[in-house]
Amino acid sequence: MKVISQFTARPAMDGDGVNIRRVADFMNTRFDPFLMLDEIKSDDANDYIGGFPPHPHRGIETFTYIRKGGFEHRDQLGNVKAIKAGDVQWMSTGSGVVHSEMPLADAQDGLHGFQIWLNMPTKEKMRPAIYRDSTDEPLPETENDSGAKLRALAGSWQLTGAAPIDAPIQTLAGAGKIADLMLASNGSAQLDLHEREYVGLYLYQGEIVSQSAPQKTYSAGQYLIVDSQQLITLKAGEQGAGALLFAGQPIREKIVHMGPFVMNTEQEIQQAIADYQAGRFGSIKA
Template identity: 40%
Template sequence: MGSTPFISREVERLVAGVPVSDGAGVKLKRVLTHELQRRLDPFLMLDEFRSDNPDDYLAGFPDHPHRGFETVTYMLAGRMRHRDSTGNEGLLAPGGVQWMTAGRGIVHSELPEQQDGLMHGFQLWVNLPARDKMTAPGYRDIPAADIPVTTRDDGVTVKVIAGVADGTVGAVTREATQPLYLDVGLPAGVRYEAAIPAGHNAFLYVHDGELAVGGRGQKVVAGQMAVLSNANPAASGVALASAGGARVLVVAGRPLNEPIAQWGPFVMNSRNELEQAFDDFRAGRF
């Protein structure tokens, strides 16, 4: 008997990032915005920061609070120092990931540790289920050497930050949201089929080069996010190909299907919970 044919998800829509300023004036491209939180549940936000102009990033992100979700910072170039109210401190270096669980409340800072050169990376926000929103805050600094990377015979590289890819278990797993977070490098002229669990919401973000996605070969260029369709329940993942080579983030997760109430750095399930978060922060209970 032959193997089951790979059926790819198709691109539902393309999204261009919106330039924004955050922290103490850091210039970012916001790719996953508030309007897509329901569609891409459990993911709340994706920012890309990329500049070799120190004026764009040197001020960094001074002390600021979070409650009710997780932040995932992935560094491609540059260095960022993390400090938080629980006493954690770490230096995020190129290729490394900081996975922080805000839980019931944390105050932290993220400040560049360089005066010039390229600063390039991403921050992804992952929602927590209602039962975990008031869990104890936590922090994990994952250096590049601790993140599994597979290299196939055809030259495709797959960095498995979270989830499982081609039998390789990533650096992080989560029961509730089951996130998949890959950084895939495609050589010119090569096709790669990334498996995505049925029922997961999923998207791609091309950060270098150009891709042809799905059976229709939808063109996706650097700086674009492609929301992947859930329409075909038989789809087993997404097919990626590149004529000239590309790097792309592949992100998927199991939706929580819970109410989302967000007010700045707090993400809860109701307005009352948000008001409580503000009261707790002002009273120094984080």
């Protein structure tokens, strides 16, 4: 595995006082087609109880994955869903959505989840919004003989030496695909992702030991961009490891970002603000 760039998630706060760790790049778009990853991980309800009250989006896709606990999702399209451990949710916001994500009242074991933003190409930014989730079917998993389990969150995946699997959500912007790779103590995995130009991984648990010289250890909270044209080999340390994997095709379009809006020009950003303030995004029904 050849590491091209390395980043570290930084503490941040969003929503109504929710403590998160974030990796984002809206300026240089080094994660293209991905823009941002937020991780929420806490056993203290005070870190997330305020949740994410109603707020708008335009021009992006939001992808949510829950490993522990859960949120209740509501939006102006009429969707009301409990997104729990093992579920994913995808909103291709297009011309606009208003949604809220509030912690489930009956969740007693803390919260661990992720929200990922993807850019949308110019030609799709103003199309109608699309909503999908995996609450009606379990996400597919595959294993190898070396202590690796891969859960497909979006797109199609294959571990070397294991059967290919297809996630229920297949149409992310920029041909994006996302997986959760879980490695046992000293477990290892290989993936061939040469069909995508961009590949990244976010280590959320344990350590991964680089197998190329000089040997290097990466730990939880680090985000790596790796060479997609080389076979990707991952080996966990004694404590095992967990990592989100990302792959996609860069969109390579100029973006202008302001809060929940990602467009191509400043004029489009100002129009998004005006449309939201005028109530053109709609509202969440009680």
